Amino acid sequence: MSMLKFLLRRTLQGVFVIWGVVTVLFGLRAVSPGDPASLMLGQGATQELVERVREVEGLNEPIYVQYADYLGSLVRGDLGYSWRSEREVEMMVLERVPATIELAVAATVIALLIAVPLGVVSATRRGTASDYGATLFSLLGISTPNFWLGLMLILVLGVWYGIPYPSLSGSGSVPIGVGFVDLPTGRRAVGFGEALMAIVQEGSFGEMGLWLKHITLPAITLGTYFTALITRLTRSGMIDEFGKPYVTATQSKGLPGVLVRYKHVLRNTMIPIITVLGLQMGTLMGGAVITETVFNWPGLGLRLIDALGVRDWPLMQGIILFIAIMFVTINIVVDALYTYLDPQVSVE
Missing domain, CATH: 1.10.3720.10 (MetI-like)
Structure with missing residues (x-):
């Protein structure tokens, strides 16, 4: 097997790993106690405003629809907005x-x-x-x-x-x-x-x-x-x-x-x-x-702890997803480097 095929296979495996991480993170958010709309608005929000936010954010949709929308946003490179700071998650991740x-x-x-x-x-x-x-x-x-x-x-x-x-x-x-x-x-x-x-x-x-x-x-x-x-x-x-x-x-x-x-x-x-x-x-x-x-x-760790303290799920998901992507990428690079340094190692 050529090195190109080896890298393509490892990249495909990495995509499935990332998909698994995304699924687990979404599942944890779905089963966690508390209403996301109430968390975004705070304790003083009226019920009418909470329902409006739920409708705007798609939180009143079935869970599989929310999951499909979330995957679609990730494919487009959109990690969403932080519930607390109202900033783009990708910017809050990249700056740390x-x-x-x-x-x-x-x-x-x-x-x-x-x-x-x-x-x-x-x-x-x-x-x-x-x-x-x-x-x-x-x-x-x-x-x-x-x-x-x-x-x-x-x-x-x-x-x-x-x-x-x-x-x-x-x-x-x-x-x-x-x-x-x-x-x-x-x-x-x-x-x-x-x-x-x-x-x-x-x-x-x-x-x-x-x-x-x-x-x-x-x-x-x-x-x-x-x-x-x-x-x-x-x-x-x-x-x-x-x-x-x-x-x-x-x-x-x-x-x-x-x-x-x-x-x-x-x-x-x-x-x-x-x-x-x-x-x-x-x-x-x-x-x-x-x-x-x-x-x-x-760094990212301190921001993750801060997001965990206020249950800012979009930010938590973005940070953990970035760490997972980095981990998978480093593994692929190391595997390729190992086969280059040691010719006895097969890329099969």
Whole structure:
């Protein structure tokens, strides 16, 4: 099967997955208690006004008609309007995407910078204190809930040691859009791209420093589980590669151990790591909900929690649908990349 046919088949499978997500979301809204029209208008609305809204929004139609209308709107790219803010859902979703992507990428970078060297050390020094320490770190990282870790980081660094961290309280900064405004000085850093442009155009590193100050603890919190996972995967993969004949052959030729370890063994170990990396990026996008809430990070997760609190169903559906689309897309890209990196993997 050619790569084009493989991508078409995976895309078709992804469409069915998205359709399943849409159906489940619509079903949950249909069976949830409460009248959507009353939720849109609030408690002070008259019954006449509620009935009028129900008629305008099509809420008095049979459930299958509402479902067909909803699918038709999605096909046209119309996610509807938020019941509370009366804004287009797609705009409310897209304006929070950069912050969530920044957090997911930062967590991934931190995980790779820590996990790969730690896994290499653990694999090459089996049975030593370094190996036991890396194994213990992996066990703790996988077992620790990220929301608890975030709260502990805030408690230890922000409260006990008094390290200033603007996003921990309202005294230093407040979240605006996809960035933060520093109230005392009026300085604003709107995401990584804005901070990078400040360096290129003005030679100023202040915005980048402010961005790093805000994103460090959330990224560590979100990336801890990922770090532990990659550490264990790197260790087990390298141990498996060390036992293969090509390693013995390269060592018998007199190649330095460092060259064998990093050019051959680690390179072959990176193939499954890349696969897990892609899959975890989708997981990080969806799993950032709690981390964003703990640190007041202005991403999709925080907006989803806010929409959940006021039962803004169109906004909730739009955010979850976007996360599902991102997850499916990342899976397809990773599958294609995996078959490209490893010719032994069939696209059948």
